[in-house]
Amino acid sequence: EEIRTISDGDNNNQDAQNSERSVQIDKILNKTSYDVNLHRSESLDWFNVLIAQIIEQFREEAVNKNNILTSLNNFFTNNFMTLPDYLDTIKVTELDIGNSFPIFSNCRIEKEKQQLEAKIDIDLKDRLALGVETKLLLNYPKKGFASLPISLTVAVVKFHGSLTVSLTRADEFIHPPEDESTTHVKKEVQGKDGNGYFLIFSFSPEYVLEFETSSLIGARSKLENIPKIASLIEYQIKKWFVERCVEPRFQFVKLPSIWPRSKNVREEKNESAP
Amino acid sequence: EEIRTISDGDNNNQDAQNSERSVQIDKILNKTSYDVNLHRSESLDWFNVLIAQIIEQFREEAVNKNNILTSLNNFFTNNFMTLPDYLDTIKVTELDIGNSFPIFSNCRIEKEKQQLEAKIDIDLKDRLALGVETKLLLNYPKKGFASLPISLTVAVVKFHGSLTVSLTRADEFIHPPEDESTTHVKKEVQGKDGNGYFLIFSFSPEYVLEFETSSLIGARSKLENIPKIASLIEYQIKKWFVERCVEPRFQFVKLPSIWPRSKNVREEKNESAP
Numbered sequence: 001e002e003i004r005t006i007s008d009g010d011n012n013n014q015d016a017q018n019s020e021r022s023v024q025i026d027k028i029l030n031k032t033s034y035d036v037n038l039h040r041s042e043s044l045d046w047f048n049v050l051i052a053q054i055i056e057q058f059r060e061e062a063v064n065k066n067n068i069l070t071s072l073n074n075f076f077t078n079n080f081m082t083l084p085d086y087l088d089t090i091k092v093t094e095l096d097i098g099n100s101f102p103i104f105s106n107c108r109i110e111k112e113k114q115q116l117e118a119k120i121d122i123d124l125k126d127r128l129a130l131g132v133e134t135k136l137l138l139n140y141p142k143k144g145f146a147s148l149p150i151s152l153t154v155a156v157v158k159f160h161g162s163l164t165v166s167l168t169r170a171d172e173f174i175h176p177p178e179d180e181s182t183t184h185v186k187k188e189v190q191g192k193d194g195n196g197y198f199l200i201f202s203f204s205p206e207y208v209l210e211f212e213t214s215s216l217i218g219a220r221s222k223l224e225n226i227p228k229i230a231s232l233i234e235y236q237i238k239k240w241f242v243e244r245c246v247e248p249r250f251q252f253v254k255l256p257s258i259w260p261r262s263k264n265v266r267e268e269k270n271e272s273a274p
Numbered sequence: 275e276e277i278r279t280i281s282d283g284d285n286n287n288q289d290a291q292n293s294e295r296s297v298q299i300d301k302i303l304n305k306t307s308y309d310v311n312l313h314r315s316e317s318l319d320w321f322n323v324l325i326a327q328i329i330e331q332f333r334e335e336a337v338n339k340n341n342i343l344t345s346l347n348n349f350f351t352n353n354f355m356t357l358p359d360y361l362d363t364i365k366v367t368e369l370d371i372g373n374s375f376p377i378f379s380n381c382r383i384e385k386e387k388q389q390l391e392a393k394i395d396i397d398l399k400d401r402l403a404l405g406v407e408t409k410l411l412l413n414y415p416k417k418g419f420a421s422l423p424i425s426l427t428v429a430v431v432k433f434h435g436s437l438t439v440s441l442t443r444a445d446e447f448i449h450p451p452e453d454e455s456t457t458h459v460k461k462e463v464q465g466k467d468g469n470g471y472f473l474i475f476s477f478s479p480e481y482v483l484e485f486e487t488s489s490l491i492g493a494r495s496k497l498e499n500i501p502k503i504a505s506l507i508e509y510q511i512k513k514w515f516v517e518r519c520v521e522p523r524f525q526f527v528k529l530p531s532i533w534p535r536s537k538n539v540r541e542e543k544n545e546s547a548p
Binding site: 024027028029031032033034039042043044045046047048049050051052053054056057058060061100101103107108109116118165166167168169197199200201241243244245247248249250251252253254255256257258260261262264265266267268 | 298299302303305307308313316318319320321322323324325326327328330331334335374375377381390439441442443471473474475515518519521523524525526527529530534535536539540541542
């Protein structure tokens with residue numbers, strides 16, 4: 001009986017919080033003149049240009065410095081000892097960092113679980129590819145008995161997804177203070193200045209991620225297990241993505257303060273000295 | 275003669291770089307289907323909602339915890355020793371953190387100095403006010419001879435400005451490698467991972483910042499130097515703003531990597547346990 005009463009009290013408290021939250025959300029939507037039911041989705045063409053510019057800079061650097069290829073080859077060389085003993089050294093033969101840009105569009109605000117979130121469509125048609133060569137070592141009946149050259153290319157050629165984005169302060173995210181994992185977050189978040197701003201994003205599970213994978217085992221012959229190798233790799237890439245940022249998982253990234261500070265001031269230079 | 279040739283070489287090199295940069299910018303605009311001359315400016319209503327939500331959270335915290343008022347009073351108490359000896363302790367009597375939200379609108383891409391930038395209008399009509407009370411101590415002809423109570427309120431009531439925003443990687447920002455100040459930036463930037471993304475923003479000099487300042491000196495009488503005190507404070511606030519983020523000055527803020535990482539993963543919880 002008494003337990004029942006306490007539980008009711010908690011529910012009432014929760015209800016009061018939810019109702020307060022609803023009032024707050026209505027106020028925000030009202031003051032920003034945004035009607036979640038009627039407002040048209042907005043374009044993000046300006047954002048596409050800024051993102052494209054930053055990606056282009058990244059690519060230019062990568063090409064000029066050859067740095068991705070170098071670090072990949074270093075990685076494979078340095079981790080040689082941890083490779084299974086049936087694989088020879090891995091050599092990167094192809095690296096395609098693409099030539100196109102992601103297109104963000106159709107941005108709209110939705111009210112989800114007492115939270116206002118932006119939903120954005122993303123489309124990418126490009127070719128992001130990694131090709132490697134190695135040898136499959138047959139150590140039976142004796143070590144180094146035979147080896148089969150393997151050549152493998154994995155390419156992502158299409159992505160389409162719906163991205164959910166919101167901004168929050170730390171407190172908002174941490175509902176249950178008794179939960180251990182969130183306590184950890186709270187510490188991390190509020191430790192320094194208690195003043196954190198966070199970007200939260202995740203992709204809807206109905207995303208599309210298309211691959212073009214090709215593999216050759218043996219010098220001249222295609223073997224039958226090629227589709228299996230390809231799908232194993234594709235599975236690992238999708239797993240990596242799903243475990244990090246597909247609902248119900250989301251990424252929770254601390255934003256820097258944009259409060260104007262002296263140390264962040266720079267000044268434009270006159271470009272054309274006489 | 276020889277110096278002339280070298281200088282010509284530099285110019286040619288610069289020209290080649292500029293021309294390459296132009297080709298790149300045209301490619302970006304082409305692939306993102308953005309014509310800087312014809313594209314209409316875009317609305318940012320979704321962004322207003324997200325920003326409003328984060329400001330509302332900030333205000334709620336500030337009110338619940340009374341933390342701004344506390345830290346302001348602490349500040350004035352702790353810095354008591356550094357105050358001029360003609361001022362008594364300062365007591366914060368009013369703090370208004372506003373009730374409205376900034377409205378961002380009219381976003382368009384412009385090509386400036388081989389760089390693509392977004393220009394965004396910002397409007398804020400609100401009341402952000404700080405009121406203090408202190409006493410003016412007259413230490414002549416002898417210490418503590420007389421004191422005049424002062425009451426002062428400074429309120430920002432309107433802001434309108436044009437914000438320029440761009441994203442960049444570190445390398446892009448650092449043109450002259452021989453310049454010492456930029457070398458410093460380069461170190462800071464590339465020190466850790468050589469992988470920095472930056473948000474650059476500044477306000478156009480034609481901004482509007484309106485104040486409502488009121489001050490009372492003496493218990494019952496208004497003295498003639500009141501407008502001077504008010505304009506001195508307004509001048510200091512504008513100076514603070516101009517020195518940090520009005521062209522040609524800009525803020526240069528390192529963005530966090532949004533590359534999906536395990537450590538940033540969180541998972542949604544089922545809110546309604548039975």
